[in-house]
Structures are given as C-alpha cells and as structure tokens.
Amino acid sequence: MTGVETQTLQLQTRGFNDVIDVTPEIQRLLQKSKISEGNVLVFVPGSTAGLTTIEYEGGLIQDIKDFFQDWIPMEARYHHNERWHDGNGYAHLRAAMLKPSLQIPFLQKKLLLGTWQQIILIDFDNRPRRRELIIQFSGVVQADENSQ
Amino acid sequence: MTGVETQTLQLQTRGFNDVIDVTPEIQRLLQKSKISEGNVLVFVPGSTAGLTTIEYEGGLIQDIKDFFQDWIPMEARYHHNERWHDGNGYAHLRAAMLKPSLQIPFLQKKLLLGTWQQIILIDFDNRPRRRELIIQFSGVVQADENSQ
Amino acid sequence: MTGVETQTLQLQTRGFNDVIDVTPEIQRLLQKSKISEGNVLVFVPGSTAGLTTIEYEGGLIQDIKDFFQDWIPMEARYHHNERWHDGNGYAHLRAAMLKPSLQIPFLQKKLLLGTWQQIILIDFDNRPRRRELIIQFSGVVQADENSQ
Numbered sequence A, B, C: 001m002t003g004v005e006t007q008t009l010q011l012q013t014r015g016f017n018d019v020i021d022v023t024p025e026i027q028r029l030l031q032k033s034k035i036s037e038g039n040v041l042v043f044v045p046g047s048t049a050g051l052t053t054i055e056y057e058g059g060l061i062q063d064i065k066d067f068f069q070d071w072i073p074m075e076a077r078y079h080h081n082e083r084w085h086d087g088n089g090y091a092h093l094r095a096a097m098l099k100p101s102l103q104i105p106f107l108q109k110k111l112l113l114g115t116w117q118q119i120i121l122i123d124f125d126n127r128p129r130r131r132e133l134i135i136q137f138s139g140v141v142q143a144d145e146n147s148q
Helices: A023-032 A058-071 A079-084 A089-098 B023-032 B058-071 B079-084 B089-098 C023-032 C058-071 C079-084 C089-098
Strands: A002-013 A018-021 A035-043 A049-054 A101-107 A118-123 A129-141 B002-013 B018-021 B035-043 B049-054 B101-107 B118-123 B129-141 C002-013 C018-021 C035-043 C049-054 C101-107 C118-123 C129-141
Touching: A002 A018, A002 A023, A002 A035, A002 A118, A002 B002, A002 B035, A002 B129, A002 C002, A018 A058, A023 A035, A023 A118, A023 A129, A035 B101, A035 C002, A035 C129, A049 A058, A049 A089, A049 A101, A049 C089, A058 C079, A058 C089, A079 A089, A079 B058, A089 B049, A089 B058, A101 B101, A101 C035, A101 C101, A118 A129, A129 B035, A129 C002, B002 B018, B002 B023, B002 B035, B002 B118, B002 C002, B002 C035, B002 C129, B018 B058, B023 B035, B023 B118, B023 B129, B035 C101, B049 B058, B049 B089, B049 B101, B079 B089, B079 C058, B089 C049, B089 C058, B101 C101, B118 B129, B129 C035, C002 C018, C002 C023, C002 C035, C002 C118, C018 C058, C023 C035, C023 C118, C023 C129, C049 C058, C049 C089, C049 C101, C079 C089, C118 C129
Parallel strands: none
Antiparallel strands: A002 A129, A018 A118, A035 A101, A035 A129, A049 A118, B002 B129, B018 B118, B035 B101, B035 B129, B049 B118, C002 C129, C018 C118, C035 C101, C035 C129, C049 C118
16 A cells, blocks of 8 residues: 655755754654655755755865855856845756655665765755645555555 | 546747746636545656746746756757757757656645645747647546445 | 565776666666566775766767866866875766666666666776676566566
8 A cells, every 4th residue: 555645854954055963863764754655856946955865974065165266156147136135046046956856765764965965955045934845755654554 | 535537738939938827727627626635646758848847927927938048059059950950959858858747746636735835837949839748637536426 | 566686787988987788788787587567776895986877878978078077177186186196086076966866767677768868887997997787686586487
C-alpha cells in the first residue's frame, strides 16, 4: 500500500543568503511518518528562496554566499526594483535559478543522501523571513502499519 | 488509495526566451483530476526549454531575459553550432542549466505555491515552437471518488 | 495499484566534468520493473556531481564542460580548499548549482523524453569516482501484474 503525507516545517531565517541545514528536521519527520520507502518532496512557497544540497561546512557556506553575490549581485540594476522599489530583484532571480523544489529518495526511513551531503534552504531575501517549507513524503506505507 | 494521471498541455511559444505562465492551466487540470493530495510533475520534453517558478510581473520577466543573455549569450561561439549549424547552442546550454522538470505539491486540489509564485516555461530556442508539456499528478485519490 | 521500486546503478567515472549518458540504463531498468505509468527519480548521493538532460552530442558535451570551467573555475580561490586542502571546492559549488536530483515521467514503460534529450550525470570531482545512482520508479503497477 502506498500513501502521501504532507507536512510543514517552520523556519525563521535572517535573509541575505542565510543558508540553513534542514536535513535533521526532515529526517526526524520521516522517522515519525508511516512511509518507509519512497521520496520526500521539499518545497519552499515563495519566490525569493531556493533549495539544494551541499556539504554543510563553513568554508563552502561562505563560498556559496560569495558565489551568488558575484553571479547575481544585490546592487545591480533590476527592472523589478524600478517598478516595486523593494530592492530584492536579485533575490527573485537567484531563487528562480536555484528553483524551489528538491526530491530525496529514502529506504527503510533513511534518506539516501551521501555522507557529506545536506539539504539546505537559502533565503535570498533582503530581510529576515518566517518560512514554511512543505515536506511531502510519498511511497510505501510500512508493513506493520499495513497489517493493523 | 493512490493513483497517477498523466496529461499533456499544448503550447505555442515565440521562442527567443519566451516566458510563459502555465500556472492557471495546471491548476485547471488539477481541478478536473481525481487526485486531491500529492504533487504534480511538470516536464518539458526537448532540450531547448526549461521550467522554474518566478513572480510573474513585467519587470522580472525582462530581468530574467536579460540575465540569460548576459550569462549564456546567444552570439557566443559554441561547438554545437559549428557542427550542426542551427545556431541554438546557447539554447541547449541554458536549458541544461535550468533543467526540464519541476515539482509542486498540492493539498485539497490547491497548488501550494506562494502568493507571488508562478510556474513558468522558458523557451530558449531561436524560433517559435509548438511545445507539449507533460503534466503528471500523483497522490491520493479523493474520498468521494474512492467510495463510488 | 501503485508501487515504488528503488534500485541502484553503478558507474565508474573519470571525474573532471565527465559527462555520462545514463538514459539507456534507466530505460533498461524501467523495462524490467513492474511499474508502467509514473515517474523515475534519479538521484546522485554525494556533493560533487549533478544531473540534468542535454542533447548528447560531442559539440554540446564540449560546450557544457567549457561552460562550467568559465562559470565556476577549478583554479579560483575557495574557502573550502583552504580548510580541507582537497582542491575540489569548485566541484562542490558546481554540484550545488546543478542539483542532485531529476525526475522524468513515463507511460507504458517509455520515458517521455524528447528525441534529442538524454539524461546525464556530470561528475565534477577532481579524481575518478565510483558512483552509485539511486533510480526510483513510482507509479501504477501494470495490469497483468495486478491480476496475478
């Protein structure tokens, strides 16, 4: 038997490329779910944040912040800013490129990530934000739940 | 009970970074489907277009077009063009970077997007194209369908 | 009836932006699976490789290698390298940007890819690597399997 469980994860970010490791929380939600084999869809509603995986260590965290600033600078000229005057055109573009969804397979309630591979949210916006991630597990309901 | 519904969405694009908001059509297909909780996989067959989300407003549409032209210029030299002479090497690279798939969770037949977050197709090719997107809903079949 | 099948695909790469077409192997695994309609999640555990689709021809393979070297150069200065001295900071950044997962829909056991669209793994690391991809099929178990 297969099923779907849709949950949410509340986060407070500092904005400005805040990089947050959400792996432990997702693994904890997976432990409590009834689904043992399948995948988790992690999704951030909103258009100024994105998701990917990285080795979560201080050097790389700095590297990815520097990288985004070099690639899509906060201070460049954006048509979005000229129209809306909220100054976060750079954040919209970065988020559109990193994309809002990520999927990780799991087996026996264990995420099949590499040893040095963590799931991160990057909040690109130019202010602290309260974020609510969607954490949706899909797959096979574990046998002992089936038989009850 | 869970199920899968695989549908298609026909689009006529103008090529040259045409940015098309496909959210209303996907929400409309979701309304007509039998699946109430789960996710939709949006996929573009072809190697010169991609999918992401963005706040669909004129300033940002212009910003993302300018961004792709700065990042992966149409007029640069590509080995692909030298071999095939179709002049769309830039479009292949942009599409490979943006990627052809996107997944959005939904609950009670409502896409869990942010308020200012729309699903867009970008057609990078150097000519108008007829595109057929794959729209695949997976998840829980709604209760009233179950009981019939 | 729906189900999930989680398999692995072993690969030996040469590292250094090795671009490997994994489409035939995934199509072969799909043929042998019991799932006829749904999607495949392709996932690379590890933080120095990524997945996308491209037209797999020699010109574009060279173009995408050149592109990554121009965009995120191997020889630039990375905080990661200064801390860990493994010299693959560039590979971590490229992988975080390309992302480790990809999803392709299928129908009647046929991947719904474009004619000139192949699924590729790019191994960015600075040495040959043995990789194990996760290939997870989710969807409708084919009718003749159902009735047995």
